[in-house]
Amino acid sequence: MNGLWPIYKRELFAFFVTPLAWVLIVVFLVVQGMHFFLLVDHFALQRDVASDESPLSAFFGNTVLFYVVLFVLVPPMTMRLFAEERRSGTIESLMTAPVSSAGVVLAKYAAVLTTYAVMWLPTVLYLVILGRTGELDRHQAASAYLGVLLVGAGYLALGLCASALTRSQFLAMIWTALVLLILFTLGIGEFVTRDGTLMHDICAHVSVWGHMNDFASGIVDSRRLVFYGTMVLLPLFVATRAVDAWRWG
Amino acid sequence: MSTGGGVAVGVAVGVAVVVAVVVAVVVAVAVVVVVAVVVAVVVVVAVVVVVAVGVRPHPMSATHTNPAMRKAAISRAPTRAAVQSLALISVSHLTKRYGAHLVVNDVSFEVAKGDVLGFLGPNGAGKTTTLRILAGFLGPTSGKVAIAGHDVVTSSLEARRSIGYMPESVPLYPEMRVVEYLRFRAELKRVPRSRRRSHVDDAMGKAGVLEVAHKRIGHLSKGYRQRVGLADAIVAKPPIVVLDEPTAGLDPNQIRETRALVRDLGRDHTVVLSTHILSEVEACATRVLLIHQGRLVAEGPTEHIRSMRGSSAVQIVVRGEPEAAERVVAGVAGIGDVSLVQISGDATRLRARFAKDVGVGERSDATERCVAALVAAGIGVREVHADGGSLEDVFASLTRDGTDDGARP
Numbered sequence: 001m002n003g004l005w006p007i008y009k010r011e012l013f014a015f016f017v018t019p020l021a022w023v024l025i026v027v028f029l030v031v032q033g034m035h036f037f038l039l040v041d042h043f044a045l046q047r048d049v050a051s052d053e054s055p056l057s058a059f060f061g062n063t064v065l066f067y068v069v070l071f072v073l074v075p076p077m078t079m080r081l082f083a084e085e086r087r088s089g090t091i092e093s094l095m096t097a098p099v100s101s102a103g104v105v106l107a108k109y110a111a112v113l114t115t116y117a118v119m120w121l122p123t124v125l126y127l128v129i130l131g132r133t134g135e136l137d138r139h140q141a142a143s144a145y146l147g148v149l150l151v152g153a154g155y156l157a158l159g160l161c162a163s164a165l166t167r168s169q170f171l172a173m174i175w176t177a178l179v180l181l182i183l184f185t186l187g188i189g190e191f192v193t194r195d196g197t198l199m200h201d202i203c204a205h206v207s208v209w210g211h212m213n214d215f216a217s218g219i220v221d222s223r224r225l226v227f228y229g230t231m232v233l234l235p236l237f238v239a240t241r242a243v244d245a246w247r248w249g
Numbered sequence: 250m251s252t253g254g255g256v257a258v259g260v261a262v263g264v265a266v267v268v269a270v271v272v273a274v275v276v277a278v279a280v281v282v283v284v285a286v287v288v289a290v291v292v293v294v295a296v297v298v299v300v301a302v303g304v305r306p307h308p309m310s311a312t313h314t315n316p317a318m319r320k321a322a323i324s325r326a327p328t329r330a331a332v333q334s335l336a337l338i339s340v341s342h343l344t345k346r347y348g349a350h351l352v353v354n355d356v357s358f359e360v361a362k363g364d365v366l367g368f369l370g371p372n373g374a375g376k377t378t379t380l381r382i383l384a385g386f387l388g389p390t391s392g393k394v395a396i397a398g399h400d401v402v403t404s405s406l407e408a409r410r411s412i413g414y415m416p417e418s419v420p421l422y423p424e425m426r427v428v429e430y431l432r433f434r435a436e437l438k439r440v441p442r443s444r445r446r447s448h449v450d451d452a453m454g455k456a457g458v459l460e461v462a463h464k465r466i467g468h469l470s471k472g473y474r475q476r477v478g479l480a481d482a483i484v485a486k487p488p489i490v491v492l493d494e495p496t497a498g499l500d501p502n503q504i505r506e507t508r509a510l511v512r513d514l515g516r517d518h519t520v521v522l523s524t525h526i527l528s529e530v531e532a533c534a535t536r537v538l539l540i541h542q543g544r545l546v547a548e549g550p551t552e553h554i555r556s557m558r559g560s561s562a563v564q565i566v567v568r569g570e571p572e573a574a575e576r577v578v579a580g581v582a583g584i585g586d587v588s589l590v591q592i593s594g595d596a597t598r599l600r601a602r603f604a605k606d607v608g609v610g611e612r613s614d615a616t617e618r619c620v621a622a623l624v625a626a627g628i629g630v631r632e633v634h635a636d637g638g639s640l641e642d643v644f645a646s647l648t649r650d651g652t653d654d655g656a657r658p
Contacts, residue, residue: 247386
């Protein structure tokens with residue numbers, strides 16, 4: 001894990017010193033703000049609300065806006081991680097410093113995950129508003145944020161892996177978006193296929209919609225933890241091997 | 250009958266138990282004995298070895314009363330140590346292959362402490378690939394490379410810690426300020442926090458980037474970026490500095506400054522630099538490696554390469570009759586053939602090729618005779634300069650003369 005801390009700091013610096021990060025964060029917060037407003041408005045106008053529905057559970061993954069924002073934001077966040085350094089050649093000075101491949105991959109991943117968390121941080125205010133005006137289940141909120149973090153962690157790891165596998169930022173972005181969309185579409189199959197078939201089981205297992213609904217209603221299922229653990233570790237491992245492989249290309 | 254059988258069985262079991270116990274004891278004793286014997290043998294051997302080594306006269310010990318003997322012993326000791334400690338970089342049978350394309354082909358050399366090694370070759374000769382392997386960016390296809398005693402494959406991190414490397418294109422992060430970048434690099438190269446500031450200041454001072462310390466790298470000129478790259482290479486004060494084409498893309502003034510800087514670096518570091526310009530190696534390096542198409546064609550001290558650089562012809566600009574001048578020059582001893590290069594107004598440019606049998610040392614004499622003959626014939630001489638003597642000529646002569654045994658001097 002040599003070089004983890006300095007690279008982590010530099011990645012964060014590089015991300016926040018460029019306009020890209022601020023543009024992404026502003027877009028994210030504008031969309032989430034609208035999203036929250038529409039939901040609260042919707043629930044305020046309803047006469048009787050089903051007991052398992054609340055603005056909180058709806059906000060975290062019960063509308064398509066949650067996913068669209070992720071699909072739009074994750075690929076540009078991760079595309080530059082390796083592809084940019086390979087294109088500009090800075091990877092050569094980076095990899096000739098005494099740093100290990102795993103250290104480089106983990107540092108870059110930690111930096112982008114931190115950025116993701118920072119992006120979500122202001123949305124805690126929405127919960128404060130909800131708590132002031134009505135009831136708020138703290139455990140449910142914590143579980144929802146755990147879901148947000150896990151789904152993001154998995155998506156960002158996939159994006160990082162794509163960035164390590166190609167020289168072009170644009171291709172890295174396209175690949176990431178494609179894989180995320182395929183995963184999402186596969187998950188939607190849960191609602192299309194017949195109950196009890198193998199296809200249905202597979203779709204239900206990878207369905208991010210299903211996962212987020214569980215988390216948002218306060219259910220922390222160990223199967224989800226294992227799924228997202230795999231979604232993080234496997235791409236990071238592949239990325240580390242890819243970084244090692246450049247040396248022998 | 251049944252009780253008798255029971256007794257018999259009981260006796261049998263008893264006997265079996267006793268036998269088992271006895272066997273176990275015997276085995277245990279045997280094991281202990283064997284172990285004891287082995288230990289004893291090992292101890293005895295160790296003692297014998299220690300005694301033998303201790304008794305064997307130490308080269309530097311004062312047991313030699315005979316001065317001649319002592320001298321011999323002393324001179325032997327440093328040569329053995331020299332091989333171990335002075336070769337900071339050792340490369341043996343290095344080969345790098347991209348698919349079917351052989352980029353570096355069976356290259357072996359050593360760099361001693363304090364050397365400034367010039368890595369000379371035309372573009373595409375395999376210089377950058379070799380330096381990248383030294384720096385740990387690429388892995389060798391076969392062969393061994395050791396940096397300060399660390400193998401670049403098996404103990405890559407230690408090897409990389411001993412090297413400061415400046416890649417050919419000097420890649421830097423444009424969004425960082427110079428001092429931020431160097432602090433980042435110092436931390437990355439594990440300079441302890443307490444010494445980081447002084448290391449960065451030293452490097453900036455040596456490379457001459459103090460005046461742009463707080464500018465963004467993206468706003469710097471090519472010359473300054475090159476110097477930031479140099480500062481990065483030396484910021485961790487590594488024993489070895491590797492510079493890939495440090496003067497590429499600079500203007501003549503900057504080239505002169507960079508060469509002076511490299512000579513300065515040579516005092517504190519062992520330097521390896523690559524270039525395709527012969528005069529650059531002559532200006533900076535103490536030793537030269539010539540590489541051509543992935544093969545090492547020549548190796549030796551700089552003077553050696555310099556002597557190979559004899560020009561094959563001389564160009565003379567004269568005023569007067571072109572044909573007369575041509576005739577006069579052609580008649581000089583040591584000149585092979587003469588050709589008219591250009592006539593502009595009353596000035597005529599001639600190229601006089603030296604005869605094949607004229608050695609490098611005698612060529613300046615022949616040049617002198619040319620000028621004397623021209624002047625004696627009443628032809629004005631305006632300009633005389635050497636023609637050729639370029640790297641290509643050196644390569645041409647090297648690859649022509651000794652293709653089989655590599656022509657290593």
